[in-house]
Amino acid sequence: xxVPKECCLLDFQLIRxxxxxxxxxxxxxxxxxxxFRDKNMENLLDYYYECFQKILEENGYDAGxxxxxxxxxxxxxxxxxxxxxxxxx
Numbered sequence: 001x002x003v004p005k006e007c008c009l010l011d012f013q014l015i016r017x018x019x020x021x022x023x024x025x026x027x028x029x030x031x032x033x034x035x036f037r038d039k040n041m042e043n044l045l046d047y048y049y050e051c052f053q054k055i056l057e058e059n060g061y062d063a064g065x066x067x068x069x070x071x072x073x074x075x076x077x078x079x080x081x082x083x084x085x086x087x088x089x
Contacts, residue, residue, distance in 0.1 A: 020067060021076035024048040026083035045076055 028037060028044055049072055053063035063069075 019075045019079060020052070021045075021072050022079060022083060025076055025080060026086060029083045029086070029088075045073060049073075 024045060028041065032040075049063075049069050052067075052072075053069075056063045056066065
């Protein structure tokens with residue numbers, strides 16, 4: 001079995017204005033099982049934010065000022081039910 005060494009996230013979801021935390025949560029809830037999420041959710045969200053931060057920095061912006069990680073994680077925790085239901089549908 002081949003194991004992927006890289007991946008690229010393309011966001012082709014509906015156009016909307018919502019929290020940035022929603023997109024990775026929807027991707028995770030739509031494509032993983034509960035056991036995997038229980039083990040990996042924190043690492044997945046950390047990785048997403050690191051990529052977000054890196055891209056902003058490459059373009060001259062400070063992610064900590066625009067959307068601090070603590071806020072990103074708080075919002076992810078508070079809206080978790082929304083992508084859970086959407087993923088189930």
